[in-house]
Every structure is written in C-alpha cells, then in structure tokens.
Amino acid sequence: MNLTPAYPELFLLLATSAILLIDMFLPDAKRAITHYLSLFTLAICAIMTLGDLNSGQTWYIFNNMFLSDPMANLLKLFCYLAVGMTLIYSRKYNADRGMLGGGELGGEFYALALFSLLGQMVMISGNNVLITYLGLELMSLALYALVALRRDHVASIEAAMKYFVLGALASGFLLYGISMLYGATGTLDLSEIARASSSVTTNHTILVFALVFIVSGLAFKLGAVPFHMWVPDVYQGSPTGVTLLLGAAPKLAAFAICFRLLVEGLFTAAVDWQQMLVVLAVLSMAIGNIAALAQTNLKRMLAYSTISHMGFMLLGLLSGVSDGHAHLAASAYASSMFYVITYVVTTLGTFGMIMLLARNGFESEQIDDLKGLNKRSPWFALVMLMLMFSLAGIPPFMGFYAKFSVLQAVLGTGQVWLTVVAVLFSLIGAFYYLRVVKVMYFDEPTEHAPIAVGPEMRLVLSLNGLAVMVLGLMPESLMNACLDAITKTLAS
Amino acid sequence: MMQSTSILLSLSIWLPIAFGIFIIAVGRDENPGLVRAVSLIGAIASFIVTLPLISQFDNVAHGMQFVESASWIARFNVNYFLGIDGISLWLVILTSFITVIVVIAGWVVIENRVAQYMGAFLILSGLMIGVFCALDGLLFYVFFEATLIPMYIIIGVWGGANRVYASFKFFLYTLMGSLLTLIAIIYLYTKSGSFNILDWYQLPLTLHEQILIFVAFLMAFAVKVPMWPVHTWLPDAHVEAPTGGSVVLAAIMLKLGAYGFLRFSLPIAPDASHYLSGFIITLSLIAVIYIGLVALVQTDMKKLVAYSSIAHMGFVTLGFFMFNDMSVQGGLVQMISHGFVSGAMFLCIGVLYDRMHSRQIADYGGVVNTMPKFAAFFVLFSMANCGLPATSGFVGEFMVILGAVKFNFWIGMLAATALIFGAAYSLWMVKRVILGAVANKHVAELTDLSSREFLMLGLLAIMVFAMGLYPEPITAAMQTTVTDLLQHVAITKIPAL
Numbered sequence: 001m002n003l004t005p006a007y008p009e010l011f012l013l014l015a016t017s018a019i020l021l022i023d024m025f026l027p028d029a030k031r032a033i034t035h036y037l038s039l040f041t042l043a044i045c046a047i048m049t050l051g052d053l054n055s056g057q058t059w060y061i062f063n064n065m066f067l068s069d070p071m072a073n074l075l076k077l078f079c080y081l082a083v084g085m086t087l088i089y090s091r092k093y094n095a096d097r098g099m100l101g102g103g104e105l106g107g108e109f110y111a112l113a114l115f116s117l118l119g120q121m122v123m124i125s126g127n128n129v130l131i132t133y134l135g136l137e138l139m140s141l142a143l144y145a146l147v148a149l150r151r152d153h154v155a156s157i158e159a160a161m162k163y164f165v166l167g168a169l170a171s172g173f174l175l176y177g178i179s180m181l182y183g184a185t186g187t188l189d190l191s192e193i194a195r196a197s198s199s200v201t202t203n204h205t206i207l208v209f210a211l212v213f214i215v216s217g218l219a220f221k222l223g224a225v226p227f228h229m230w231v232p233d234v235y236q237g238s239p240t241g242v243t244l245l246l247g248a249a250p251k252l253a254a255f256a257i258c259f260r261l262l263v264e265g266l267f268t269a270a271v272d273w274q275q276m277l278v279v280l281a282v283l284s285m286a287i288g289n290i291a292a293l294a295q296t297n298l299k300r301m302l303a304y305s306t307i308s309h310m311g312f313m314l315l316g317l318l319s320g321v322s323d324g325h326a327h328l329a330a331s332a333y334a335s336s337m338f339y340v341i342t343y344v345v346t347t348l349g350t351f352g353m354i355m356l357l358a359r360n361g362f363e364s365e366q367i368d369d370l371k372g373l374n375k376r377s378p379w380f381a382l383v384m385l386m387l388m389f390s391l392a393g394i395p396p397f398m399g400f401y402a403k404f405s406v407l408q409a410v411l412g413t414g415q416v417w418l419t420v421v422a423v424l425f426s427l428i429g430a431f432y433y434l435r436v437v438k439v440m441y442f443d444e445p446t447e448h449a450p451i452a453v454g455p456e457m458r459l460v461l462s463l464n465g466l467a468v469m470v471l472g473l474m475p476e477s478l479m480n481a482c483l484d485a486i487t488k489t490l491a492s
Numbered sequence: 493m494m495q496s497t498s499i500l501l502s503l504s505i506w507l508p509i510a511f512g513i514f515i516i517a518v519g520r521d522e523n524p525g526l527v528r529a530v531s532l533i534g535a536i537a538s539f540i541v542t543l544p545l546i547s548q549f550d551n552v553a554h555g556m557q558f559v560e561s562a563s564w565i566a567r568f569n570v571n572y573f574l575g576i577d578g579i580s581l582w583l584v585i586l587t588s589f590i591t592v593i594v595v596i597a598g599w600v601v602i603e604n605r606v607a608q609y610m611g612a613f614l615i616l617s618g619l620m621i622g623v624f625c626a627l628d629g630l631l632f633y634v635f636f637e638a639t640l641i642p643m644y645i646i647i648g649v650w651g652g653a654n655r656v657y658a659s660f661k662f663f664l665y666t667l668m669g670s671l672l673t674l675i676a677i678i679y680l681y682t683k684s685g686s687f688n689i690l691d692w693y694q695l696p697l698t699l700h701e702q703i704l705i706f707v708a709f710l711m712a713f714a715v716k717v718p719m720w721p722v723h724t725w726l727p728d729a730h731v732e733a734p735t736g737g738s739v740v741l742a743a744i745m746l747k748l749g750a751y752g753f754l755r756f757s758l759p760i761a762p763d764a765s766h767y768l769s770g771f772i773i774t775l776s777l778i779a780v781i782y783i784g785l786v787a788l789v790q791t792d793m794k795k796l797v798a799y800s801s802i803a804h805m806g807f808v809t810l811g812f813f814m815f816n817d818m819s820v821q822g823g824l825v826q827m828i829s830h831g832f833v834s835g836a837m838f839l840c841i842g843v844l845y846d847r848m849h850s851r852q853i854a855d856y857g858g859v860v861n862t863m864p865k866f867a868a869f870f871v872l873f874s875m876a877n878c879g880l881p882a883t884s885g886f887v888g889e890f891m892v893i894l895g896a897v898k899f900n901f902w903i904g905m906l907a908a909t910a911l912i913f914g915a916a917y918s919l920w921m922v923k924r925v926i927l928g929a930v931a932n933k934h935v936a937e938l939t940d941l942s943s944r945e946f947l948m949l950g951l952l953a954i955m956v957f958a959m960g961l962y963p964e965p966i967t968a969a970m971q972t973t974v975t976d977l978l979q980h981v982a983i984t985k986i987p988a989l
Contacts, residue, residue: 374649378608382516389641394667395634401565404630404674408568411678419678423671430667434644434660442648442656476565483567 005052005059005068008045008076009121015041016114023107034107035091038114042084049076058492064189065128069492070485072124075252082249082344083117088460089352090241092453096360097239109149113245116142120253129178129188132257139250140167146242147234159237166220166230174217180210190265198268208272214261215276221254222310225283235303240358243299244351247306248344255340258317259333270321277318284311285425292432299365301432302350305391308429312406313339315422319409328412330490334483335405342402349387349464356380356453356461367436372445381440383465390468392433393426398468401475498558500544501574504584505622508538508591512614519607528599531610535595538617539588549581551968554976556627570687573628578973579754579824580624582966583747586831590743591617594736596948597839601735601846602650609650613736616642620744624751629677629687636748637670650734658732665725669712676708693759693980696987702764709757716749717805720779730798735842738794742801743835747827750808754977762981769813777906779806784913793851796921797837800877803914804830810907811892815981819895820974821967826888828966829959833885836873836952843945847938853924857931862938867926869949874922876956878915884959
C-alpha cells in the first residue's frame with residue numbers, strides 16, 4: 001500500500017511520541033531542546049506536505065478512508081505555521097508561569113499541542129465520517145487537557161469544565177447526526193454519501209434530520225451563534241498560549257470538515273444547509289460584534305470578534321451554492337478559505353502581542369493594559385495597529401481582501417441584503433478594533449516596564465505584522481493558491 | 493489595455509509615502525530638527541515631481557493622460573491603473589502643495605512625536621493623490637479607505653481635549669458611507685467583469701440599478717463632502733484636529749467626496765443623476781443657506797470656518813448637479829480655491845491659537861494693533877472666503893451662480909443670496925477678532941508673524957491672488973474634460989428593451 005500521502009501524519013505521530021519520551025529525561029534547564037525539536041518536527045512535516053501540495057494530486061488511501069488533496073495540504077501547511085508560531089510566542093509566557101520549568105508541569109504543553117495538531121490533520125484529511133470524528137476527538141481531548149494545564153487557577157478550571165462539557169455535547173450532536181446519515185445512506189464514506197444522497201431512494205427527511213445535528217455540531221466547533229457560549233469563557237480562562245492553540249489552527253480544521261461534510265458529502269442537500277448557514281452567519285455577526293463592544297478584557301473581546309469572523313466565513317461557504325457555474329462555486333469556497341487563513345494569520349499576531357506584553361504575574365489581557373504602547377514601543381504598537389485594522393477589514397491590510405472576496409462571492413449569488421447586513425455589522429465591529437488603537441496611541445502609558453522577550457519572538461511577531469501588510473498589498477498569490485486548491489479538490 | 497507611458501503618477505503617489513515610512517522608521521524624537529528637515533525635503537520633492545504634470549498636460553486631449561497600467565489581482569481583473577484628466581490634475585497639484593504648507597505649519601508647533609506626525613502627513617498625502625489618480629474601482633477604494641488611518645491617528649494623538657470622540661466619529665461616519673460604496677463597486681464588477689472605471693462608464697444599467705448605485709456612492713461621498721444632514725462629524729473633527737489636520741481635512745479630504753461625484757456618480761449613473769438632481773440640489777441649497785446661518789452664530793473660530801467649509805462645498809455639489817459647462821467648471825474651480833482659502837483660514841486660526849491657546853472669538857479683539865502683518869493676511873483670506881472679486885473665491889462662486897441662473901433663475905437667486913451670509917459671518921469675525929481696540933492684556937502681548945508663518949501664509953496668498961486674477965490655466969485644463977463628461981452624462985445608459 002502506498003503510504004506516502006500519510007507520511008506527515010505518521011512522522012508527526014512518531015516524532016511527538018519521541019518528544020514526549022525525550023522530554024521526560026531532560027532536566028528543566030534543557031527544556032529548550034523540546035522546544036526546538038517540536039519546531040524541527042513541524043518543519044519536516046511542512047517540507048513533506050509542501051511536496052504533496054506541489055504535485056497537485058489527490059490520493060485516496062486506507063480504503064478511501066484518508067485522502068490527501070491540494071486543499072488538505074494547503075490547510076495543513078497553515079496549521080503547522082499556526083502551531084509553530086504559537087510555540088514560539090508562548091515559550092517565555094509558559095516559562096514565566098512554571099508550565100515548562102520545574103513547576104507543576106513539564107514539556108506536556110509541546111506534546112499536547114502536537115497531538116492536537118495531529119488531530120487537526122486527520123480531520124482535514126478524513127474521507128470517512130468516522131475518521132473525521134476520530135480526528136476531531138483527538139484534537140479536542142488534547143485541547144481539553146491544555147486548557148486545564150493551570151490546575152490551580154480557578155478561571156482555567158472553569159474554562160476547562162465548560163469546554164469539556166459543551167465540547168462533549170457538540171461531539172454527541174455530530175455523532176448522532178452521523179449515525180442518522182448512516183441510516184439514510186448506508187455508508188460512512190464521503191464519496192459514497194454524496195452518491196447515495198442524490199439517489200431518489202434515499203429518505204430525504206432523515207437526511208435533513210441528520211443535517212440539522214451535523215450543522216449544529218459543526219457550529220459548536222466553529223463557535224457560531226447560537227452555539228457560541230463556550231467561546232468567550234474558554235478564551236478568557238485559558239492560558240494565552242493555549243487560547244491561541246485553540247483559536248487558530250482548529251478553525252482551519254473546522255473549515256475543512258465543514259467543506260468535506262457539507263460541500264463534498266451533502267451537496268444535494270445544499271438548499272437545506274444553506275438556509276441554516278444563513279441564520280448562523282447573520283446571528284454570529286450580530287451577536288459577536290455587538291457583544292464585543294461591551295468587553296473590557298482583550299481576550300474576551302477577541303473571542304467575540306472570532307464569533308463574528310466565523311459568521312463572515314460561513315457567508316463565503318454558503319455562497320458556493322448558486323445556480324450553475326462551477327467557477328463561481330469554487331471562487332466562493334476559495335474566498336471562505338482565504339478568509340479563514342487571513343483570520344488565523346491575524347489572530348496569531350494579536351494573541352502574540354498579548355503574550356509579548358505579559359510578564360510573570362501580569363497577564364496583560366485587559367484592553368487598558370495596552371495603554372500608551374506607542375510610547376513604550378512604537379514598532380509593536382504599529383504592528384498591533386496593522387493587525388487591528390486588518391481585523392476591522394480596512395485596506396490596505398489583508399483582512400480587507402478577505403472581506404472583499406467573501407462579499408464578492410455573496411453578491412455573485414445575488415443576495416444583496418446579506419452583503420448589506422455583513423457590512424453594517426463590520427461597521428459596528430470597526431468600533432472595538434478602533435478602541436484598541438485608541439488605547440495604544442491616544443492614551444498615556446500606565447505601565448512602564450520594558451518589554452522583555454527574546455529576539456526570536458520579536459522577529460516572528462514583526463514578520464507576522466508585516467505579513468498582514470504585505471499580503472494586503474499583494475494578496476494575489478495566496479488568493480490564487482486557495483482558488484487553485486479548491487478547484488483541484490472539487491474536480492477530483 | 494493601454495501601455496504604460498509615464499511613471500510620473502506613481503512617483504507622485506509613492507514618493508511621499510516612501511518618505512513618510514522612512515521618517516517613521518528611522519526618525520528619533522531626540523532629534524526633531526533633523527526629522528523636520530527631512531520631512532520638508534520629502535514634501536518639496538513630492539511637490540516637484542507633480543509639477544511636470546502641469547507642463548506636460550495636454551489641454552485639448554480627450555480621455556486620460558499619464559496612464560499607467562499593470563495587473564494587480566488578475567483573478568478579479570483588478571489593475572494598478574492610474575491616469576488623470578482635467579478634473580483630477582489640479583487636485584493632485586493642490587494636494588502636494590498643501591502638504592508642503594502643512595509640514596511648515598507643524599514645524600515648531602508639534603513638539604512630541606514629530607517623526608510620527610510628519611510621517612503620517614506624508615503618507616496621507618500620497619494616499620490622497622492615489623485617490624485622485626486611481627482609475628480602477630478597487631484601487632480607488634483602497635486609497636480612499638486607507639486615508640482614514642493616518643487621519644484618525646492625527647486627530648487622536650495631536651488633537652484637542654475632545655479628540656477621542658472626534659476621531660471615532662470621523663472614522664465611523666466615513667466608514668459607514670464607504671462600506672456601502674464597496675458593495676456598489678463589487679456589484680459593478682459582477683455586472684461588467686472588470687474593475688476598470690472607464691469600462692463602467694459604458695456599462696448599460698437600468699434606472700433602478702442606477703438609482704441604487706447612485707445612492708450607495710452618495711452615502712460615501714455625501715459624508716465626505718460633507719452634505720447636510722451627514723455633516724456633523726466635520727465641525728467636531730475640525731475643532732479637535734491639530735492645525736495641520738484641519739488644513740488637510742478642509743483643503744483636500746473634503747474634495748475626495750466631491751471628486752467622487754464627478755468620477756463615479758455622474759458618469760456611471762447618469763440617468764439616476766438626472767433623476768435625483770433635484771434632491772441633491774435641494775440638499776446643496778440647504779447646506780449653503782442653513783449652514784451659512786449656523787456659521788453666523790458660532791463662537792469658536794475653528795467651528796465657524798468648519799461650517800463655512802460645508803457651505804462652500806454646498807456650492808460645489810450645487811454646481812455639479814446642474815449639468816452645464818459653466819456650473820460644473822465653477823464647482824471645480826471652487827474646490828481648488830476652497831483648498832487654498834480654507835487651508836489659509838485654518839492656518840490663521842492656528843497662528844492665533846499657538847499664541848493665546850484659545851479659539852473663542854470673545855477672547856480676541858483688536859489683534860490688528862499688535863499683529864499688523866497677520867491682520868492683513870487674515871482680512872485677505874476672509875475676503876477670499878466670502879468671494880471678493882480678484883480673489884480665487886470669487887471665480888468659482890460666480891461661475892456656479894451664472895450656471896445656476898442658466899439652469900433655473902430661482903436657484904441662482906437663492907445661491908446668490910447665500911453669498912450674503914458668507915460675507916456676514918466672515919466679516920463679522922474679522923470685526924470681532926481683528927478690528928477695534930485691544931481687548932485684553934493677552935492680546936496686547938501678542939507678537940506678530942514669525943518668518944516661518946509669514947512664508948506659509950504668503951505662499952497661500954499668492955495662490956489666492958493668482959487664481960483670482962488669472963484663472964485661465966486652471967479652467968483651460970478642465971474645459972475639454974468637463975465638456976466630454978457632460979456629453980457623456982447627457983446620453984442615457986438605460987438599455988433599450
């Protein structure tokens with residue numbers, strides 16, 4: 001059997017196990033070895049995945065249970081990037097809190113982060129609903145443990161409980177939906193499901209019933225309204241490094257399973273899930289943006305902003321279902337994918353900034369903690385300014401092109417009212433991003449402690465900020481990469 | 493696709509931006525003198541590169557000149573497509589000129605974070621020139637929106653006591669309008685498959701579509717101009733902004749909106765423009781008359797000039813929507829003239845504010861006794877503001893009124909009457925601030941203009957006189973373009989059934 005397409009996953013599994021073992025024998029002073037081994041592992045995975053991506057081919061292995069196509073490989077690359085950058089950003093943050101050194105925990109952070117990444121990769125590549133589900137659970141269990149890492153911290157424990165209970169509920173929904181789907185179509189293979197669901201003998205009522213549960217489960221994982229209740233508490237309660245682990249790469253995986261299940265698997269029921277996504281998208285944009293206005297905690301504000309961004313992303317996904325044109329459909333899905341990637345790149349920077357300013361005993365998670373940042377560090381204030389304007393969708397930053405391409409896709413289906421709703425809520429959203437800029441630039445600093453982080457993090461965070469700018473000036477390459485991946489995936 | 497023949501426009505856009513980025517990147521607050529010098533060099537260099545545009549501009553040629561085109565986002569058929577015609581030529585020059593003045597104006601007044609201040613203005617200047625040159629819808633939008641960021645920072649960091657409120661209001665108001673415009677731009681793309689503005693001119697659209705597109709554009713441009721009743725951000729922004737910010741706002745940013753009408757609304761939706769012209773003319777007349785009355789009762793000098801800006805821009809939109817050569821050209825001349833005059837007025841108020849730290853008219857009186865040179869400039873610019881013949885303010889208003897009389901006697905009559913309000917609030921302010929006996933001991937201690945202040949006001953005074961006495965070069969350059977535009981607007985774009 002040709003296992004080549006699964007090499008990144010297999011390598012990651014072996015390497016993570018090895019890192020876990022090696023870390024056990026490392027003295028605390030040498031924890032850096034774990035750090036660099038993890039980054040090295042990600043780099044090797046990236047090289048392998050890049051090779052697969054460049055070949056532009058689609059492989060089905062393990063009896064069609066696992067597939068490797070351009071979309072999967074592109075998303076995986078950004079997952080590596082997200083996890084790798086999170087590890088770099090959170091290194092000093094974790095060390096300060098005794099999460100790496102001789103404190104309560106050792107190098108588990110790295111092992112758990114890599115296991116959650118493995119789960120995401122399986123989700124992205126699963127061509128069988130059960131495999132997808134296994135990947136989802138692998139990711140979720142690793143993340144539950146990560147959220148609870150600070151075991152003597154009340155907010156963390158509350159967040160972990162909430163995340164676990166609601167996450168388990170969502171998994172239950174999804175599994176129930178999957179079992180219905182199996183009942184309706186008699187198969188768990190996504191290609192088979194696509195074939196069976198279009199046949200006249202399939203009971204449409206059961207299919208729609210299954211769909212309701214599947215969409216609810218997916219909405220939980222994405223954090224779309226009305227299944228968003230866990231998002232603010234978990235974002236706020238988790239250590240910031242963990243917030244980033246569950247706020248960045250998992251969104252890419254969630255996009256992938258939405259695409260696989262809804263577009264590839266259940267396209268015949270598109271009329272039904274399109275309606276559901278419209279409701280989810282509009283509610284998410286409304287509640288996310290309005291609730292974010294009232295937040296004073298930066299992490300909580302970003303949590304609500306995430307909810308609104310997921311709503312916007314769903315707009316792109318639902319615009320693929322238009323009358324006919326395959327080209328328009330691919331363009332719509334690609335806009336959605338570009339949106340998620342943009343969101344992830346920007347979010348990495350914003351949470352990186354929170355960790356940059358955090359110190360031992362100081363979380364720097366209130367919006368007011370950014371006061372006068374322009375006086376303390378003009379460069380990082382500028383980076384944060386670019387990130388905030390990008391999230392608000394102001395040109396010339398990357399976030400604008402993400403919003404633009406999604407709006408273009410929505411307008412392509414003729415739903416003018418949806419675009420008007422979307423831009424009105426982004427107008428409301430602009431207010432709270434502007435407030436962050438205001439605090440940094442217009443207010444006098446209350447903190448005067450110098451920013452003490454290593455050159456590694458400074459460099460990566462600066463590059464992160466510049467990427468938002470440069471991809472804003474030249475968005476074409478990434479847009480085309482998304483379109484290319486989606487087109488090839490749809491064609492296969 | 494047209495070939496790239498010139499890089500002058502790119503240079504005009506990117507040179508100030510490059511200088512701005514350089515100054516922000518390497519400028520240190522410990523050495524403000526060097527920062528100022530480099531900024532001035534940058535501003536002057538950016539002004540000089542725009543001058544060949546005047547000498548090489550062909551007054552009788554139709555269509556766009558200095559065209560540059562390169563693919564930017566091929567997937568959406570977005571191009572880096574630049575070009576200017578008689579409408580945009582003088583606005584580009586105005587922008588680069590005012591930037592020099594603004595750098596001089598901020599020379600000693602701004603003491604903290606000089607590098608960021610100067611850098612923000614230079615970047616802003618490049619972005620605004622970009623708005624005037626962009627012939628691609630998305631490129632236009634990117635420049636149009638990006639101007640908000642430096643202005644937001646300028647008002648918020650260097651502004652007055654209530655700056656946070658003013659900066660938010662400025663940003664959100666403008667963003668509200670432009671987001672709807674974005675939808676219109678994307679809609680035009682889905683209809684035509686191109687972001688080329690010139691292609692949109694030829695695109696047939698039903699009246700219903702045209703009205704929706706017109707309204708979407710109106711949202712952005714009316715806020716920017718600003719037209720009554722969406723003008724309320726302007727007095728706040730002006731009052732709170734530092735002097736340089738007020739100058740750029742009044743002299744150039746307001747023109748972005750008026751320019752948008754000529755570049756987008758009229759040629760893309762000509763039938764809707766005719767259909768809704770009564771509505772726009774009404775709003776413009778309200779701006780001219782009602783806002784003129786509002787200006788009369790202001791006690792804050794900056795607010796007074798801010799309201800007078802709204803009234804003057806009312807003349808501009810009034811001129812545009814009467815669709816005759818005279819009125820449209822008058823509106824354009826008024827835009828340029830207002831750029832000089834309102835900029836000069838705000839600089840004058842800045843000069844007083846730097847000395848007295850008050851903008852209240854009541855705190856002044858008899859300034860002529862202690863600042864005779866300043867008083868001469870102030871009276872001159874106030875006269876220009878109310879349209880005295882031989883100053884630039886007269887030419888535009890006169891042409892608009894002539895056009896209005898041709899269009900409808902009563903509108904012309906109303907507009908002409910409104911000039912009286914202009915004279916009233918300008919001259920009454922002069923009377924209360926400049927003339928009379930020395931009002932209090934603070935006024936008695938005032939020192940007259942420094943050579944730096946004399947230089948910037950003097951430059952503007954020359955422009956005001958030059959335009960007033962010999963407007964020919966300016967009107968000659970816009971003649972062909974305006975005629976072409978009006979011919980285009982006169983032809984219906986509604987597809988035959």
